[in-house]
Amino acid sequence: MPLLFLLLLCLSSLPFLSLAAVPAIIVFGDSTVDTGNNNAIPTLLKSNFMPYGRDFLGKPYPTGRFSNGRLASDFYAEAFGLGPIVPAYLDPAFTINDFASAVCFASAGTGLDNATSDVLSVIPLWKEVEYFKEYQERLKAYLGEEKAKWTVNEALYIISIGTNDFVENYYSYTTTRFKEFTVDEYKDFLISLTGNFIQELYSLGARKIGFTGLCPIGCVPLERSSNFFRWGECMEERNKVARDFNSKFQELIGVLSASLPGLRLVYLPVYDFFLQLVQNPSLYGYEDVEHGCCATGFFELGYLCDQWNPFTCIDADKFVFWDAVHPTEKTSRIVANYLVNTTLSQFM
């Protein structure tokens, strides 16, 4: 009897016992996780038209995701019991009621570097953080001060960013970065920006953070198509940049963890898994790994990937990539399952 009493006392003193392992999923980053924020801003980098979203939750719905369906972050939300999708913060169809358990501040085309978001006039990372601060105020009004604070502390944060700093900025000569930095210096610059960003999230209450490593970016169809020397093959130089960035990030984890008590920062190791998938596509039932499903698949994304294009594939599940840069929903699901099983499960 006293034991039972003690147990009940313990349970009732846990402030907000819920069945889900985390009360919310909060997402920052670029097109790999943008679930529709770019629909609300004046940029050319959009995907809220068909054939984008043609397989979305069983019925065609172009949400602004750069995919035929859902993104990896949507699958994380599902795995954590937080609903089938992560709604975009700027989407007027959703309210704080939805955002209280899942919210996305990401913007396609953005980067760690302010100069990257300027290229296509998308939301810079610092502005994503401003939206997060505004969100916290709305959450307080909705849940009350104490529960809002608890939600922010206990939430799972997912960050997926960095590719555009290389692909859209440094290597495409759209800004002056290639003159100001060697590629190694630019990597260090991006890592320092990553450190600042994570410290800022920490100071705003974030503790459980999953940072997605960079993919083998040299293997996306657009990069293969611009491989001047070995046309159609992965660009090894770009893959190496991704690997180097990833190892520097893993060093940064040690530094941040030592100085920020209670921080649980994990690296989501997507590189090797994605590379073996690209090298063994038939293991997963894919028939094409070199082209996107949409249009010719060599270079099209955004407005170039339109619903009248006669070359668009019938069955996206046979393709690793949906457009010239972004994975199909099937690929996102496979990668998300892998990361949930191997890494994110520690937050469950």
Ligand SMILES: *[C@@H]1O[C@H](CO)[C@@H](O)[C@H](O)[C@H]1NC(C)=O
């Ligand atoms: C990026 O821009 C914001 C807003 O202007 C500024 O506060 C921040 O310092 C800039 N970051 C860098 C690294 O220049």
Ligand SMILES: *[C@@H]1O[C@H](CO)[C@@H](O)[C@H](O)[C@H]1NC(C)=O
């Ligand atoms: C991860 O776990 C899910 C559910 O248990 C399983 O269906 C899936 O095959 C696993 N995926 C990988 C890539 O290990």
